[in-house]
Amino acid sequence: MLEELWKWFLYLVLFFRQCTYDDKMAAGSLNKTQYSGKWYFLMVAADPNTSLLKFRAMDSAIFLLTPVMDTQTLLLKGEFRLSHSMKCMSRQWTYHISNETQELNLEGQPYLKTEIFVRKSNECIMFLETQDEGLETFRRLMLYGRSPTMTKYSLQEFEHRANCMNLTTIFVLKQVQAHCEI
Structure with a gap:
């Protein structure tokens, strides 16, 4: 009973929350060391739906973000x-x-263009990829976490943000099998 009330409370908070977020980070101010390491790809929201085709083929994904010393470069390896x-x-x-x-x-x-959004806990990071020119045009918001699981609140918050951005389709990776080694 208490859990059900908590879910409704979270739903109402997110429902009435306006579409303003203050967690956008300028790429130039990114602390490369703080955000380096292992990240699990959890979910993606996109428009149009066709830009999700490659993600739907995935069961799970894990990434390793590594700064290149003495440069303004990041290497991202994915499995x-x-x-x-x-x-x-x-x-x-x-x-x-x-x-x-x-x-x-x-x-x-x-x-x-890849914009960065960081939650205060630094346990989640979001990338908003936008491509307005070229062969394919799209916008997609991707959620990564330090853990392969997320709280119900994090899921609802991501869905709310996606709706605010008019990203109509959301895909959550199934993560049925073990993650690949990275």
Whole structure:
């Protein structure tokens, strides 16, 4: 009974919460050491729905964020467990940090802007990827956590933020199988 009341209370808080968030971080002020390490990819919200196709093929994903010493560069290595074959697949990205822009710049993707949102606990981080030009245009918000699980409140807060951003489709990774090793 108490748990049910708590759920309704959280729902009402989020329902009446306005669409204002103050957790956007300028890429140039990112503490590379603080956010380096292992991150679990938990969920994604996007518009249009077609920009989620590659995510729907995943059962789970784990990332390792590593700063490159003496540069404004971050390496992001990902290991993905595919839903159908249960095999692991690797990918790697290089992000450049500019003090002149608010976003991270992904090497080889000149039209892609990546904004960073950090929750106060530093246990979750969100990337908003926007691409307004090129072969594919999309907006997607991705949630990463230091743990492979999230609280019901974190899930509801992410859904609220996605709705505020008019991101109409939300996909939560199933995480049925064990994560790949990274």
